[in-house]
Amino acid sequence: MRVLAxxxxxxxxxxxxxxLVEEGHHVTGVTLRLWDNPTDVGCCSVAEIDDAxxxxxxxxxxxxxxxxxxxxxxRVVTPYAAAHAEGMTPNPCxxxxxxxxxxxxxxxAGQLGFDAVATGxxxxxxxxxxxxxADPLKDQSYVLYVLGRDDLARIRFPVGVLRKAEVRxxxxxxxxxxxxxxxxxxVCFVTTSGGREALLSxxxxxxxxxxxxxxxxxxxxxxxLELVTVGQRRGLGxxxxxxxxxISVDTATRTVxxxxxxxxxxxxxxxxQLCWVDQPVQGxxxxxxxxxxxxxxxxxxxxxxxFVEPQRRVAPGQSVVLYRGDExxxxxxxxx
Amino acid sequence: xxxxxxxxxxPFLTERxxxxxxxxxxxxxxxxxxxxxxxTVARCLGARPAExxxxxxxxxxxxxxxxxxxxxxxxxxxxxxxxHHAVLHAxxxxxxxxxxxxxxxxxVDLDRLADLLDRTVSVVSVMLANNEVGSIEPxxxxxxxxxxxxPQAVLHTDAVQAFSWLDVAALASPADLVAVSAHKFGGPKxxxxxxxxxxxxxxxxxxxxxxxxxxRSGTHNVAGIVAMAAAMRATxxxxxxxxxRIRVLRDRLADGLLxxxxxxxxxxxxATRIAGNCHVSFEGVESEELLVLLDAAGVYxxxxxxxxxxxxxxxxxxAAMGMSRAQAVGSLRxxxxxxxxxxxxxxxxxxxxxxxxxxxxx
Numbered sequence: 077m078r079v080l081a082x083x084x085x086x087x088x089x090x091x092x093x094x095x096l097v098e099e100g101h102h103v104t105g106v107t108l109r110l111w112d113n114p115t116d117v118g119c120c121s122v123a124e125i126d127d128a129x130x131x132x133x134x135x136x137x138x139x140x141x142x143x144x145x146x147x148x149x150x151r152v153v154t155p156y157a158a159a160h161a162e163g164m165t166p167n168p169c170x171x172x173x174x175x176x177x178x179x180x181x182x183x184x185a186g187q188l189g190f191d192a193v194a195t196g197x198x199x200x201x202x203x204x205x206x207x208x209x210a211d212p213l214k215d216q217s218y219v220l221y222v223l224g225r226d227d228l229a230r231i232r233f234p235v236g237v238l239r240k241a242e243v244r245x246x247x248x249x250x251x252x253x254x255x256x257x258x259x260x261x262x263v264c265f266v267t268t269s270g271g272r273e274a275l276l277s278x279x280x281x282x283x284x285x286x287x288x289x290x291x292x293x294x295x296x297x298x299x300x301l302e303l304v305t306v307g308q309r310r311g312l313g314x315x316x317x318x319x320x321x322x323i324s325v326d327t328a329t330r331t332v333x334x335x336x337x338x339x340x341x342x343x344x345x346x347x348x349q350l351c352w353v354d355q356p357v358q359g360x361x362x363x364x365x366x367x368x369x370x371x372x373x374x375x376x377x378x379x380x381x382x383f384v385e386p387q388r389r390v391a392p393g394q395s396v397v398l399y400r401g402d403e404x405x406x407x408x409x410x411x412x
Numbered sequence: 413x414x415x416x417x418x419x420x421x422x423p424f425l426t427e428r429x430x431x432x433x434x435x436x437x438x439x440x441x442x443x444x445x446x447x448x449x450x451x452t453v454a455r456c457l458g459a460r461p462a463e464x465x466x467x468x469x470x471x472x473x474x475x476x477x478x479x480x481x482x483x484x485x486x487x488x489x490x491x492x493x494x495x496h497h498a499v500l501h502a503x504x505x506x507x508x509x510x511x512x513x514x515x516x517x518x519x520v521d522l523d524r525l526a527d528l529l530d531r532t533v534s535v536v537s538v539m540l541a542n543n544e545v546g547s548i549e550p551x552x553x554x555x556x557x558x559x560x561x562x563p564q565a566v567l568h569t570d571a572v573q574a575f576s577w578l579d580v581a582a583l584a585s586p587a588d589l590v591a592v593s594a595h596k597f598g599g600p601k602x603x604x605x606x607x608x609x610x611x612x613x614x615x616x617x618x619x620x621x622x623x624x625x626x627x628r629s630g631t632h633n634v635a636g637i638v639a640m641a642a643a644m645r646a647t648x649x650x651x652x653x654x655x656x657r658i659r660v661l662r663d664r665l666a667d668g669l670l671x672x673x674x675x676x677x678x679x680x681x682x683a684t685r686i687a688g689n690c691h692v693s694f695e696g697v698e699s700e701e702l703l704v705l706l707d708a709a710g711v712y713x714x715x716x717x718x719x720x721x722x723x724x725x726x727x728x729x730x731a732a733m734g735m736s737r738a739q740a741v742g743s744l745r746x747x748x749x750x751x752x753x754x755x756x757x758x759x760x761x762x763x764x765x766x767x768x769x770x771x772x773x774x
Contacts, residue, residue: 109723129722138707141723142700146737187774188704 088196458581470593480614546689
């Protein structure tokens with residue numbers, strides 16, 4: 077099989093490509109340049125691309141570099157900033173997967189005659205169905221719920237059956253220079269832009285806001301309302317005393333409402349932009365409301381997820397992913 | 413590399429290992445070879461031997477020119493919008509660079525250039541031939557403008573891309589500084605030269621033992637320099653014949669693509685381009701995809717200019733020429749060289765239309 081292996085320069089995608097080569101596939105590596113990284117380190121930098129190329133050379137495979145900077149900006153970064161301007165907390169990795177890694181890349185791979193695209197994600201595809209990765213601490217199935225069966229038929233996640241330690245051991249055994257590289261953290265383009273505030277302030281106007289309690293009394297002020305996330309505790313200008321959390325952000329009135337931990341709990345969350353791996357699903361399910369959270373029992377009626385036990389509010393813009401056991405059924409984006 | 417260059421350098425990698433700055437017999441032998449190479453390079457570039465500064469390649473030569481001249485006389489820099497990054501980024505690093513626009517053929521706009529020139533300018537840099545689209549710049553006219561409007565300024569020309577195709581000794585004669593790079597004309601990588609005309613000063617950017625009359629420190633790369641001189645001599649000897657032969661092939665390639673691929677356009681005017689450059693664009697096709705198919709078919713083309721990451725950067729040259737983003741994305745550069753044959757052109761004329769067709773229908 078001709079496989080196009082997306083190689084970021086990190087250990088997971090390095091080993092993913094290596095495993096495919098061992099399986100006897102005809103593998104070509106590709107590194108996507110998604111972002112004009114102004115620093116010498118981090119995702120999309122020359123150093124990362126160089127690492128990917130070094131690994132490709134060690135594996136004896138061709139290596140390409142494709143520039144999707146404009147699409148990434150239009151499909152991921154611009155909507156990310158626009159959502160913040162609306163007081164939402166989007167997950168750009170999911171949009172990147174939807175539009176770039178498994179949109180643009182998968183299409184181009186097909187055009188060029190590749191049978192499949194592989195990445196280093198920790199998730200598993202079995203019989204065209206999507207499952208959590210074998211390492212519960214590294215599972216990335218949450219950010220992949222936007223994939224449908226047609227996509228999954230042409231996608232390989234070779235490291236999804238491994239634990240992270242096994243991935244690193246494999247990389248060491250193969251002598252790959254990426255074996256002991258630290259895991260990537262946070263959002264790639266935010267990290268390399270000097271943080272969320274620096275990135276957002278260059279894209280959208282940031283406004284000061286009032287912080288009020290649930291009774292409407294002003295208890296503090298924030299410099300940039302657009303940087304506040306539902307569930308946030310620090311940096312709300314409310315001083316000491318009882319712990320208070322942001323429970324809603326209203327950009328129209330430039331107000332953040334804070335409450336106690338109990339106020340943060342919600343019985344349900346409404347979803348939009350639903351995506352299903354296969355057929356739409358309703359009824360009892362487990363839902364995961366953040367990339368590193370645990371799944372909890374819930375019921376889905378086709379538009380709203382009702383938690384069996386009240387859960388921390390889901391920030392509008394975050395994805396809610398529906399599971400049955402380890403299987404990803406689909407998901408959607410939390411509305412305000 | 414050209415065989416002449418390989419053969420010339422081999423002895424200096426083995427038995428003739430001397431350091432030309434030393435005082436032993438073996439050093440004197442190396443010094444003699446270096447002197448002869450300098451004479452050859454000077455002759456090929458229309459300069460005196462003392463005006464030649466050997467460098468570690470074209471990028472270093474361009475940097476020495478821009479940074480070195482600016483260090484002697486600080487001021488604004490002016491360069492064409494289509495300069496190689498070696499010039500462009502060096503000028504940008506100095507903090508006050510003015511970009512001279514080009515026309516749709518990639519040729520610098522002399523009126524606009526004139527507007528940028530004044531007595532605050534210390535360095536002007538306009539290349540002799542562009543590395544992406546092959547446009548030949550009117551250096552004599554540029555020089556006349558510089559002498560008139562910015563008489564204190566030093567005029568540099570990057571002749572890296574030009575040397576294989578143009579009589580650099582004559583065409584670059586109005587410039588104070590001229591950069592060349594050996595690997596562009598069949599010499600080894602990592603060696604180049606800068607002509608620094610008598611009376612023109614550049615401050616060294618590499619400090620050390622004071623080699624090259626204190627303009628470029630570092631032990632001489634004797635083997636590389638000797639090979640560069642051999643490649644230069646061979647290139648100059650054959651240049652007229654090569655240009656005539658390659659021009660025919662290039663025209664057949666460009667005409668063939670224009671005739672056989674719908675939506676194919678040639679970039680700019682062929683008459684103002686060096687013979688080894690064929691630059692075209694294909695409507696509705698992305699060259700990143702085209703390159704993969706062509707590579708598999710044995711046709712090694714490029715898009716934009718290669719950057720360190722191996723990515724194809726959106727070309728600043730095509731943008732400066734006013735080409736739309738959509739057209740630039742579908743553009744392809746096919747370079748022909750001394751070793752290019754009619755069979756190579758036949759292969760390209762077979763592979764490119766097929767690949768474009770495949771991308772359009774898949």
